[in-house]
Amino acid sequence: MRSTLVDDPEAARAAGWDRLVPPDNLFHSAGWLAIDAKAADGAPRYVLTRDGADERLVSALSCYPLAPDSAPWPFLRPDLFVHRVAELRGVPMSPELSGAAAGLLPGLACGGRRVSDSRLLVADGLTDRQRADATDAALAAAERLARDTGAESMAFLFVDDSDGELRARLAAHGYRAFRSDRECVLDLPDGEFADYVARFSSHRRRHIRRERQAVADAGIRYAYLPADRVDLDVLLPMETQVLEKYGHAVDREQLRTKHLQMAAAFPGDVGYLVALDPDGRQIAFAQCVRRGDTLHPRTLGIDYSVHPGLPLYFDLVYYATTEYAIGQRLRKIEYSIEAEEAKIGRGCRPTQKHTYVKPLSATAERHLARVLAALEPDRSDGAADDRPAGPAPAARS
Template structure:
């Protein structure tokens, strides 16, 4: 069920903290900022490669729902997004107390749904809350006003956030220090904006921090997930109305009667070229004509290398040919539906999307002991119609134009 949208407006209290010292790679800030009389604050550092992070300490901060902020996925994002990554860390005697993953977005970045200019433009065109007003207050072309920019919270869509041992609103000021460091980093590198593009509406501590620091917000997307019933598909089906149950039954019969075979197995390197073709077809259908199978193949290969047996593939085959797939990333007891693709000509109108990504997946997830399937952003109506819960995502922007 979609939670009602709320919007935390920019606070009227500007940030009056003294500026942070200049940040350089590996540099630790002195203990003067926000220092307590007897206990020095966590030291701030900047790391430019995920391989150089204190990985075990970082991954302890990333919870079960933070698959895309775990270090193994940061490796994937680094190697496939074409973006310069920066990782801000706060460290005390016990290890990391806070962390923030960032990426530099420029006009050549192909990931349009993760760039502040294209996200704002599309949301303004769709009339999403706050987007038109914010776009109107920016001078000239949005790309010129916002790029290059520092995208914070991870190079993924949905639930972008910072990591903190004691919560974003802890008394140690972790969130404030990380945000101040990100802003100084952007300033030093000549970037025109700092942005969190998909902050969950329930991440109220971070939203309050961002508003207090002068960021302006707009509604950017919806995020969806499905609690996995222990009873698998039978229990899942029982949760729908009689009308919906009949429709789901008809959809499953249509797939079965067409001779389509659905299976779940670890990602097989031999299937990657076909998966890449299918994903490029799907993205082309939604206007991303510049996306190539080679780019999809590179991401799939890197995901397999990073995740190993935690990279699963749901496949639909007709007469031995793969006509649909979904890549599932396993993280703790959560499954993340990460990528998909379909042969629209071969499927002949069959409801493969629902069979592959919901009906079969729910059963497989229950058997594996998974508790949640994350479906991420986009296609909100379709996901909600098949039992997903949802929450609003909000973009937060800060530029020199906003003071």
């Protein structure tokens, strides 16, 4: 098998990238790669591995170089990611731990950017041995890239608990792991919204009905609009309110660009569930992207000056979205990470994510050992359960 690197998402698309992506997956599609490439600090690189016999693409991996001065995004930069996980765990962020986390940069983030699902894509129809070889070849190529660019570490930040194949190969290549977030997915019933409500206890059912009734009594209804029928001049001020509420700086034109990019990258799949007051005025929205039989809620906007105290957020983000998705006969809604308690309380299924990090120098090894000792204190050596017993496979070309 032969791995090559390209730096253009369109070249990755032309090589057959999307043939490796599950039909319901949004964040690893070539369209999303193009969006992320525009937002990335450094130029992304894409590993393409082909079978030596017929040159068929058998695996693919996105890689994002990170510098100590990269944008302070705590879901991508490994140092800030460690800070965030420590806070989630209630682990004090001592100067020593902070310094150890900082020592993981510069780095290479692999398997996705701005996503809660790190993947190495592998073609269907391969034998177990071929799948392992395709994965090993891609990992070896990414490591060569990391070392050539002076990285101290490599990381797959959000590897799903169920991805045993990737977890095993990462362990074999010398990665160390710690538990990070849990991703929440809502599995949808085949019937109606009432079948969704019926899953809950009687107390919870009454609570859902009260929340829905309060919104209905305010005269609020919903409409689903395709991307080409929304007025961003109306929606963006509401999105700004939400972002500023949570302390984010807002560039209105940057927001507009993101909406336009999404609609262009996924034509026909992007829509907006819009809340309307009794006069037909738009007072809230949730942008949703449909991929296969899965709905991906994305951005949110709410006019907080209308009906303060009304449970509009929960009704829009969970109940109205669920009702819409059931009506479309979709299979699930992917709600990503964070706000876990609220999501589980509304029927979501959590799945554990694991962060895998490989140090590329003796110094980075010491820094990572300190991070693991803090985040996984119950394990005597701070190692993941699937730490390799033997040496990593040799790099393949």
